[in-house]
Amino acid sequence: MSTSKISIPKFNLRDKFGDWWEGTTRNQRIIFRVLLIAFFYILPFLDNPVFGTTESDFSSVLFYPMGMYVLMAIGLNIVVGKSGILDLGYVAFFAIGAYTHAILGLSFGFNFWINVVLGMAFAMFAGVLLGLPALRLRGDYLAIITLGFGEIVRIVAINVNFTGGAAGLAGIPAPPSIFGVEFLVDDPRPYYWLVLTLTLLVIWAYMRLIKRRPGRAWEAIREDEDVAEFMGIATTKYKLWAFVLGGAIGGGAGAVYASQVTSIVPELFDLNVSIMILACVVFGGMGNLWGVAFGAALLGYFPEKLRFLSDTRILFFGLLMVVMMNIRPDGIIPRKKREKVYDKNTGKEVSR
Amino acid sequence: MSDRLLEVRNLTMQFGGVTALSEVNLHVSKGEIAALIGPNGAGKTTVFNVTTGYYTPSSGEVLLNNESIIGLKPHKIARKGLARTFQNVRLFGDMTTLENVMTGADSRNKVGLIGSMFGTAQSRRDEESSHLKAAELLNFMGISHRGGQLARNLPYGDQRRLEIARALALEPKVLLLDEPAAGFNPQEKVELGELIKKLRDAGFAVLLIEHDMSLVMKISDRVSVLDFGQKIAEGTPSEVQNNQRVIDAYLGVADHAS
Numbered sequence A: 001m002s003t004s005k006i007s008i009p010k011f012n013l014r015d016k017f018g019d020w021w022e023g024t025t026r027n028q029r030i031i032f033r034v035l036l037i038a039f040f041y042i043l044p045f046l047d048n049p050v051f052g053t054t055e056s057d058f059s060s061v062l063f064y065p066m067g068m069y070v071l072m073a074i075g076l077n078i079v080v081g082k083s084g085i086l087d088l089g090y091v092a093f094f095a096i097g098a099y100t101h102a103i104l105g106l107s108f109g110f111n112f113w114i115n116v117v118l119g120m121a122f123a124m125f126a127g128v129l130l131g132l133p134a135l136r137l138r139g140d141y142l143a144i145i146t147l148g149f150g151e152i153v154r155i156v157a158i159n160v161n162f163t164g165g166a167a168g169l170a171g172i173p174a175p176p177s178i179f180g181v182e183f184l185v186d187d188p189r190p191y192y193w194l195v196l197t198l199t200l201l202v203i204w205a206y207m208r209l210i211k212r213r214p215g216r217a218w219e220a221i222r223e224d225e226d227v228a229e230f231m232g233i234a235t236t237k238y239k240l241w242a243f244v245l246g247g248a249i250g251g252g253a254g255a256v257y258a259s260q261v262t263s264i265v266p267e268l269f270d271l272n273v274s275i276m277i278l279a280c281v282v283f284g285g286m287g288n289l290w291g292v293a294f295g296a297a298l299l300g301y302f303p304e305k306l307r308f309l310s311d312t313r314i315l316f317f318g319l320l321m322v323v324m325m326n327i328r329p330d331g332i333i334p335r336k337k338r339e340k341v342y343d344k345n346t347g348k349e350v351s352r
Numbered sequence B: 001m002s003d004r005l006l007e008v009r010n011l012t013m014q015f016g017g018v019t020a021l022s023e024v025n026l027h028v029s030k031g032e033i034a035a036l037i038g039p040n041g042a043g044k045t046t047v048f049n050v051t052t053g054y055y056t057p058s059s060g061e062v063l064l065n066n067e068s069i070i071g072l073k074p075h076k077i078a079r080k081g082l083a084r085t086f087q088n089v090r091l092f093g094d095m096t097t098l099e100n101v102m103t104g105a106d107s108r109n110k111v112g113l114i115g116s117m118f119g120t121a122q123s124r125r126d127e128e129s130s131h132l133k134a135a136e137l138l139n140f141m142g143i144s145h146r147g148g149q150l151a152r153n154l155p156y157g158d159q160r161r162l163e164i165a166r167a168l169a170l171e172p173k174v175l176l177l178d179e180p181a182a183g184f185n186p187q188e189k190v191e192l193g194e195l196i197k198k199l200r201d202a203g204f205a206v207l208l209i210e211h212d213m214s215l216v217m218k219i220s221d222r223v224s225v226l227d228f229g230q231k232i233a234e235g236t237p238s239e240v241q242n243n244q245r246v247i248d249a250y251l252g253v254a255d256h257a258s
């Protein structure tokens, strides 16, 4: 990474929080988690002038772009941040998930809960089809292949009939109510809760993977792919897993998105989406889940918060990005891992 | 069947027009330290890169435990019992010292990605054994106090020790060490020599590339000399030391270097 020219005293959020976190007891951690999760569920009710967005509906913003960005950025982070695979076509999975729900919902009357699972499955399948040949390549070549993949999915959607062509598909069914929560066109909150729930599930699975063997394999591949092979790691398999799991999350996000917006056109799924989600990952802190989630939420939030500036907001947004990348080139909460303490005999991690 | 754990026969490796190895024969047996020496650019590291499956040789055979391994992917070969270190230290810099070693230990385990996600009994057993084995190896290499530090932050000598610990975590039969003493002071070189002998006595077959002649001559059971991709001599340390072709090869390099 480049050295920063502007020197600002390092405010190390990660270390401050990390120190505090390591000093907490098990019960305190549970309470903290519960409170944090509760906070996110009640967030739609905290629409006030300071917090909320005045020009656009806060609950809407929470669902899209914020919630969607966070979910997708977490998915892409497995690929780009954790495993070091540069994927410029992430939008393809999002599109596959969206069209899966749209087509199966409209033509076959499948309900959303089935379609979201199928959308993830199709996205994973597409990930295998693309990943098997593409993941033999590295760096620039891989980036270009994945970029092409993103474009191909969009172009196919324009040119075949069952996707509705360039006109897209309208009247996509909403999810049936679940636990007494109704999904209505004029209330984005249930959709936000849905994305939030999915995000929490994804985080749960992710945390388990990264502190175990798959996480070590992915990091080793990111650090030095050749050496990872020499250490007995099936690099192709683990890269494919990263790619496919990231794809599944993108596919799930797509199905949710389609069910909320109720109509989709191919142009929604252009390169900009891939770039935006990649920006979330880089801006937040590649390879660090919390950084990525926070970064994605901010990148979703700011353009909406600054909406009163109308067109110049994009300029401000761009400036913010440039300044941030200078001050914190590794992202808001950089990946730089904290040192750990292990028991000398068992190798188990102990809190200090 | 022979007791040769690793054997290369008539190995030739060409890179475009460059012949890095030409008809090379080498072998290492259980409980033996075989050294591979020769001037820079002689093709020593290339021998490692071919035997570990990184390059497919232009011709010749590579046998691990009497079984051909040509065409196998490096991770398959590693799991069959071939582990290596690198001339220029190549650690997983952003992982802790313990995690570096665990990557090798993991490769001996069964648990897959789904099992890890759901925390199956297998996954718990495997995690525990990887942690335990890594901790043991750090103790063995005398760097357990570094366990929690990021590999990139370790002093140079400990990085070299970590590379050996990581290789050992694969529970290999054959250990390939590429200039492990580079950058070590005399005291550290003596300790390294003792360590390598200890590994030999524990039953590993060690193939050692090393420039420090006093170390090589002191610990090796057999020395092979490469020059311009060809094996020009092989024998006991004293045989090799008195071989005229070997002396010429080294003097020749001294001429070029000056």
Ligand SMILES: Nc1ncnc2c1ncn2[C@@H]1O[C@H](COP(=O)(O)OP(=O)(O)O)[C@@H](O)[C@H]1O
Residues within 6 Å of the ligand: B015, B018, B019, B020, B038, B039, B040, B041, B042, B043, B044, B045, B046, B047
């Ligand atoms: N990937 C490669 N492509 C082209 N030439 C190579 C490659 N790897 C090694 N060589 C060449 O093979 C020869 C032997 O290199 P190497 O095995 O690294 O020597 P040593 O380890 O004995 O110093 C050198 O001339 C080197 O330039």
Ligand SMILES: [Mg+2]
Residues within 6 Å of the ligand: B044, B045, B046, B087
């Ligand atoms: Mg070399």
